[in-house]
Amino acid sequence: MFERFTREARQVVVEAQEEARSRKADEIRTEHLLAALYTVRDDVALAVLEQLGVDETDVLRDIDRLHSGEPAALDAEALSTIGIDLDEVRRQVEEAFGPGALDRTRAALGGPAGRLLGHIPFEGPAKKALELSLREARHLGHDHIGAGHILLGLIHTEGGAAHHVLAARGVGLERTRAAVEQLARREAG
Amino acid sequence: MSDATKVAAAASSRDPAVGLAAVASLRGLLESLEELQVSNARAQGWSWQQIADVLRVSRQAVHKKYRRYGF
Numbered sequence: 156m157f158e159r160f161t162r163e164a165r166q167v168v169v170e171a172q173e174e175a176r177s178r179k180a181d182e183i184r185t186e187h188l189l190a191a192l193y194t195v196r197d198d199v200a201l202a203v204l205e206q207l208g209v210d211e212t213d214v215l216r217d218i219d220r221l222h223s224g225e226p227a228a229l230d231a232e233a234l235s236t237i238g239i240d241l242d243e244v245r246r247q248v249e250e251a252f253g254p255g256a257l258d259r260t261r262a263a264l265g266g267p268a269g270r271l272l273g274h275i276p277f278e279g280p281a282k283k284a285l286e287l288s289l290r291e292a293r294h295l296g297h298d299h300i301g302a303g304h305i306l307l308g309l310i311h312t313e314g315g316a317a318h319h320v321l322a323a324r325g326v327g328l329e330r331t332r333a334a335v336e337q338l339a340r341r342e343a344g
Numbered sequence: 345m346s347d348a349t350k351v352a353a354a355a356s357s358r359d360p361a362v363g364l365a366a367v368a369s370l371r372g373l374l375e376s377l378e379e380l381q382v383s384n385a386r387a388q389g390w391s392w393q394q395i396a397d398v399l400r401v402s403r404q405a406v407h408k409k410y411r412r413y414g415f
Contacts, residue, residue: 229376230369230372233366233368234369234370234373236363236366237366237370239370239373244373248377252384256380257376257377257380260375260376260379260380262372262375262376262378263376
């Protein structure tokens with residue numbers, strides 16, 4: 156499905172994987188695609204967001220706050236409230252399996268195996284957002300899928316976190332479509 | 345852990361923030377211990393079925409979860 160993606164749009168997809176990895180996520184979600192838009196610095200997507208009054212820092216902060224599904228770090232204080240002495244558990248485990256055994260597990264390092272082996276799958280809504288970016292491009296009569304269309308796909312995908320992060324800042328589909336169309340026309344003309 | 349924290353923890357046992365954090369951390373600890381034990385069992389030649397029986401889960405569940413680690 157990526158044949159018609161522009162260089163920038165492909166880069167967004169690649170960077171989204173990096174965003175997911177650095178956030179210790181086990182799948183690439185819509186918020187990772189949104190964060191990736193800011194790393195690729197495509198003219199259309201970022202110009203549109205700026206035009207709509209969306210602040211980069213605010214968006215990235217919101218994305219950083221979305222930490223669902225991430226394994227909790229071992230918290231000695233929290234465990235002590237239910238009578239578990241983490242230091243003692245660690246000591247016993249290390250006695251059997253060697254120094255650092257408990258903290259070296261993949262679970263403790265914060266993520267499923269896939270992340271460490273390099274392959275992170277796209278979650279359902281992220282896939283849908285990319286599919287919808289195709290549809291958005293077609294809807295506007297554009298031949299290629301750029302970062303601006305990915306932005307539209309993200310807004311269109313109501314099941315994704317990116318939709319909600321942007322909706323909270325008043326970014327809706329219609330206005331964004333109009334802005335993307337206008338910018339594309341300006342670039343073409 | 346400081347005395348102040350201990351007192352706060354003791355005084356707020358019905359505080360969801362404390363209780364839920366404990367559960368989350370316990371889950372993390374469980375995952376680490378399970379991974380260590382499954383890895384060790386595989387290294388000692390246990391089959392997925394044997395591991396699953398002792399963990400009281402299905403063979404498919406344990407295999408699906410850990411095969412990617414290359415145990």
